[in-house]
Amino acid sequence: MGMEDDLYTRELINRLARLDATSAWKGDLNPAQKAALTYLARANRFSRSPSHLAEYLGSTRGTISQTFKALVQKGYVTERRSQADKRAISFDLTEKGVQAIDAPNLLGRGISKMDQQIKKDLLTSLEVLSRQLLKENGSRAFGVCNQCRHFSARKNGGHCMLLSEDLSPAETLKICHEQEAA
Amino acid sequence: MGMEDDLYTRELINRLARLDATSAWKGDLNPAQKAALTYLARANRFSRSPSHLAEYLGSTRGTISQTFKALVQKGYVTERRSQADKRAISFDLTEKGVQAIDAPNLLGRGISKMDQQIKKDLLTSLEVLSRQLLKENGSRAFGVCNQCRHFSARKNGGHCMLLSEDLSPAETLKICHEQEAA
DNA sequence: TTGCAATAGTTTCGACTCGATACTAATAGT
């Protein structure tokens, strides 16, 4: 495969994302806001701050702060201040926020209709590319809790040895900003 | 593959595009402007108007008009008015515009470093997905000139039987908004 | 313990996107 195909691959990824974004713009949420909600749904309770999202999206705290402001105002998320560290803020999805994520969308429909094998190949190669990109970029991987070297399994859920916190079964499947590959 | 994987696939596509966009924002071009330049580089001389780009990107004429205005002002493209149809405008890349497209970028580097087979699988599955999405969306395919049923090959390049125009070899490889699969 | 430095988050700035809407000018069809 040559240079040409590489360019085309890049353009396809961007175009797909763009068409998905266009369908998002229609509603009351823009793509940045939608990306924030999606992240919140996948991140554990230690990883839902403006800083974490900024790092995940490759953005800045200032920008993300604005996005959360809009989301709070529209009732998609609520703010929760930490009493341990009075600087820290965490955001939680409201019922409305959860519904917005599950809303039908163009890209999701397209993916669901793909042939099983091709779909599987797509996911595999996207994961490879994603890893490559993050390495290139010096970004953190933002892996899942139960794949972490600070994770220890318990009968019901698990335990984080870094933060000394018990974890529910659901939580062990979520993104953690402290995650380091086992 | 279940619902979960579909969601994850969608998120990966969006995240990849987002990280690529972030690296674009750094310079003097934003993602929308970059998408416009990329399109111009791939579209033939009959397909470089605001309307065509709007349709390609799933956007509106008003928005695209603004984007071209910014690009002209910054010297990346030039305007060319048609004398046949005095409403029509076409944009051409300047030297600066061509250079901007060839500039190194995060996603391009990531793709170039992938294993050949995985890269090929990625391109194939993205094409399948893209076709599925466009069908779903009722959008035009924006195929390449020489794959068109109005195309007829000539010794040097080709000829468009719809527009009655001769085509250079390079032009036969470009996107045409009139294209209909052969 | 006082005195910074680092961290978390916010605000403001200017350029720009986004869809929607209302507009002008040119062309096509009846």
Added chain:
DNA sequence: ACTATTAGTATCGAGTCGAAACTATTGCAA
């Protein structure tokens, strides 16, 4: 000769984007 359609533009309000300046808190070291 009308009228509908098409091509492009201007303007609006909400929001994004990075950058930079800002506040409040926390951590560390002398």
